[in-house]
Amino acid sequence: MGMEWYIVRRVAWAAIVTFIIVSVTWGLMAAAPNPEVQKAATQAAMDGEDPAAAADLARQRAQLDRPLHERFMDYVVGVYTLNWGWSSTRNQPVTQALIESLHYTVQYSVPWTILTVLIGPLVGLYSAANQYSWKDHAATGFAFFGYAIPNFFFGIILLLLFGVQLRWIPIVYNTDVAVFSVENAIQLSVPIFVLVTGSIGAIMRVSRNESAEYTNADFVKTAKAKGVSTYRIYFRHVLRPTMVPLSTTIVGYLLALFTGSSLLVEVVFGIPGLGRTLYDAVIAQDTSLVLGSVLFFTFVATIGNLIQDMVYTVLDPRISFEDR
Amino acid sequence: MAADKQTFDEVDWGQITGESDRELSPNFLILLAGTAMLLLIAAFDYFFVTGTYDAAIGMDFGNQYTPTFDIIGWGYDVTQLDWLFAFSLLLFGAYVVLPLYQNPRMSSYYWREMKRNRPAMVSLGWLIFIFVIGVLGPVVIAAPRADLAVQYQPPVLLSIDTVYPIRCVGPVINGACQGTLQYPLGTTGDGKDIFNIIVYGMQISMKIGFIATLIVVSIGTAVGTVAAYAGGLVDEVLMRYVDVQQSFPTFILYLLILYIWGASLFLFVVLFGLFAWEGTARYVRSNALAKTEEEYIKAVQLSGASTYRIVRAHIVPNTASSIITDITLLVPTFILAEAQFAFLGLGDSTIPSWGVLIAAGRSDLAFAPWITLAPGMFLFFTILAFNFLGDALLDALNPEAEAESE
Numbered sequence: 001m002g003m004e005w006y007i008v009r010r011v012a013w014a015a016i017v018t019f020i021i022v023s024v025t026w027g028l029m030a031a032a033p034n035p036e037v038q039k040a041a042t043q044a045a046m047d048g049e050d051p052a053a054a055a056d057l058a059r060q061r062a063q064l065d066r067p068l069h070e071r072f073m074d075y076v077v078g079v080y081t082l083n084w085g086w087s088s089t090r091n092q093p094v095t096q097a098l099i100e101s102l103h104y105t106v107q108y109s110v111p112w113t114i115l116t117v118l119i120g121p122l123v124g125l126y127s128a129a130n131q132y133s134w135k136d137h138a139a140t141g142f143a144f145f146g147y148a149i150p151n152f153f154f155g156i157i158l159l160l161l162f163g164v165q166l167r168w169i170p171i172v173y174n175t176d177v178a179v180f181s182v183e184n185a186i187q188l189s190v191p192i193f194v195l196v197t198g199s200i201g202a203i204m205r206v207s208r209n210e211s212a213e214y215t216n217a218d219f220v221k222t223a224k225a226k227g228v229s230t231y232r233i234y235f236r237h238v239l240r241p242t243m244v245p246l247s248t249t250i251v252g253y254l255l256a257l258f259t260g261s262s263l264l265v266e267v268v269f270g271i272p273g274l275g276r277t278l279y280d281a282v283i284a285q286d287t288s289l290v291l292g293s294v295l296f297f298t299f300v301a302t303i304g305n306l307i308q309d310m311v312y313t314v315l316d317p318r319i320s321f322e323d324r
Numbered sequence: 325m326a327a328d329k330q331t332f333d334e335v336d337w338g339q340i341t342g343e344s345d346r347e348l349s350p351n352f353l354i355l356l357a358g359t360a361m362l363l364l365i366a367a368f369d370y371f372f373v374t375g376t377y378d379a380a381i382g383m384d385f386g387n388q389y390t391p392t393f394d395i396i397g398w399g400y401d402v403t404q405l406d407w408l409f410a411f412s413l414l415l416f417g418a419y420v421v422l423p424l425y426q427n428p429r430m431s432s433y434y435w436r437e438m439k440r441n442r443p444a445m446v447s448l449g450w451l452i453f454i455f456v457i458g459v460l461g462p463v464v465i466a467a468p469r470a471d472l473a474v475q476y477q478p479p480v481l482l483s484i485d486t487v488y489p490i491r492c493v494g495p496v497i498n499g500a501c502q503g504t505l506q507y508p509l510g511t512t513g514d515g516k517d518i519f520n521i522i523v524y525g526m527q528i529s530m531k532i533g534f535i536a537t538l539i540v541v542s543i544g545t546a547v548g549t550v551a552a553y554a555g556g557l558v559d560e561v562l563m564r565y566v567d568v569q570q571s572f573p574t575f576i577l578y579l580l581i582l583y584i585w586g587a588s589l590f591l592f593v594v595l596f597g598l599f600a601w602e603g604t605a606r607y608v609r610s611n612a613l614a615k616t617e618e619e620y621i622k623a624v625q626l627s628g629a630s631t632y633r634i635v636r637a638h639i640v641p642n643t644a645s646s647i648i649t650d651i652t653l654l655v656p657t658f659i660l661a662e663a664q665f666a667f668l669g670l671g672d673s674t675i676p677s678w679g680v681l682i683a684a685g686r687s688d689l690a691f692a693p694w695i696t697l698a699p700g701m702f703l704f705f706t707i708l709a710f711n712f713l714g715d716a717l718l719d720a721l722n723p724e725a726e727a728e729s730e
């Protein structure tokens with residue numbers, strides 16, 4: 001019963017979780033009145049026809065008159081064979097719509113994640129190294145500021161400043177520029193800045209508290225006593241044990257931010273990414289696309305949780321697999 | 325308990341078993357009495373105050389607007405959420421405020437610890453201010469009402485070009501409309517008083533904070549402690565369920581639900597309460613796991629206490645510090661989530677919340693930035709205050725953490 005067995009079980013469980021989520025979303029959708037059927041009925045009533053007959057017809061067209069278990073089986077097979085339906089507002093398959101929006105989401109989330117993971121722990125370490133000095137207070141103040149200011153509000157303010165007043169960035173994201181171009185970097189810099197300030201706060205706090213614990217640990221004192229340089233002490237002896245507890249929370253935390261913030265930031269800055277797609281689909285009542293985006297976000301969350309648990313087991317040899 | 329000078333063999337164990345255990349604490353009695361009263365008023369509201377007939381308009385509004393306390397001349401409509409809010413305040417009073425009064429020694433210790441942290445004291449003051457104004461304000465101040473004649477009034481000490489408002493309430497100096505005390509924070513594009521909306525928004529934020537947190541803490545604590553203490557299959561099942569919940573972000577779940585059934589503040593609060601406790605449960609579980617290994621728990625087990633009693637009387641109070649710290653970090657996320665949905669236009673559009681106001685002022689940012697800035701600042705400072713407070717509470721309630729870091 002070693003690590004391999006634990007990982008196998010964990011992956012199997014992740015697969016079961018996705019199945020449960022797929023079933024729950026289907027149940028929610030099946031229990032609710034279908035907007036397309038309602039639309040057909042309203043249309044018929046306005047045209048002076050029989051709304052009940054029109055509703056029946058729409059139901060037949062949407063294949064809602066078949067027994068529940070058949071519809072469920074079709075749906076599950078569809079989800080796992082990537083046949084996610086047709087988006088009526090975008091006139092393309094849902095999967096293709098999602099891949100197109102992913103293209104834009106990746107452009108800002110990859111730099112965002114890298115910057116957060118790099119800067120967050122370093123600022124925390126810096127703060128712990130200069131504990132209770134003005135440097136620590138400044139770093140803590142910055143972290144709290146970024147953490148407390150709502151991303152969308154901060155985004156609006158910066159857009160007003162840099163977009164409307166100074167005209168450095170376009171007010172609405174320009175999709176025509178190449179991915180790796182200066183223009184793209186400039187227009188993405190503000191959304192990335194907003195997201196990074198929002199996310200490093202919590203990570204900086206955790207890493208500050210964790211590394212503060214190690215700055216006076218015996219092994220650090222020993223290292224100091226035998227003349228190891230300060231940089232080496234902090235990067236080799238303090239940062240590494242700090243990263244273990246941090247790695248257990250960082251993925252889940254970033255994911256929670258990702259689902260919420262990406263939507264807001266994309267709407268504020270007009271980036272046609274995943275969050276924006278979900279938002280537009282909700283507004284336009286495009287059921288297939290709503291379902292597809294929701295599933296996509298939950299899959300990302302499931303995989304993220306899986307990775308987090310894996311990283312934890314690999315990084316920390318002290319944890320035992322017997323009681324998990 | 326039995327008299328002091330008895331020897332062991334003289335103690336009447338039957339009597340002691342009879343009188344111990346199920347003793348009702350004053351906290352519980354207060355909670356019980358308060359709940360009974362709430363239920364009575366709620367029943368009164370439900371059975372007697374339905375379908376008011378508005379004489380002025382001559383229409384029956386059904387359940388739209390039903391002032392519960394009409395008899396005593398108080399035209400305040402008590403909603404479903406208000407009942408939950410009152411109940412959560414009652415719980416808060418009976419199990420957070422009253423215990424502080426009952427244990428003056430510990431309270432003064434916490435107070436001393438808190439006082440050393442100036443930002444935390446300021447934060448506490450700010451939150452108490454928001455709470456008091458938020459709870460009492462809407463009772464006194466009229467609900468914000470649209471009035472196009474007074475649109476785009478600037479706040480006190482600020483001014484706006486006269487081309488924007490239809491009519492300037494304050495004096496006009498050099499072609500710029502000056503703010504007046506009548507609208508201390510100015511008005512929106514449809515002439516609603518921003519100050520009024522912010523006061524109502526405080527109440528909404530406090531409702532979200534209190535009710536959703538109450539549900540989260542009850543479920544999270546119950547699941548966390550039970551999983552930790554029971555272990556084995558129970559632990560496995562509960563924690564695997566937590567995994568499922570963690571993989572379904574509440575933000576996305578609520579989006580799906582509002583797509584299907586439409587948004588309402590009540591639904592928001594209940595949904596975030598019922599499906600956002602996975603973090604708390606995990607946190608409490610890991611803390612309680614450490615506690616179950618302690619000697620005093622073993623001692624209580626040996627003396628034959630029931631599982632319920634061990635969890636309720638020993639594990640929960642001893643994990644309280646981690647629970648309270650968790651709360652202060654949880655409340656701002658709920659308030660923020662509501663503001664986010666309101667900003668997206670997907671929230672409950674009938675309520676005057678801060679997020680709605682931020683969204684409303686977005687198109688007027690260039691010439692009337694206060695519409696967005698004022699609620700945004702309130703939101704920012706409230707979230708900031710909760711974080712400072714959480715940080716200070718962590719130090720005050722958990723001296724070990726501080727000792728380690730110093």
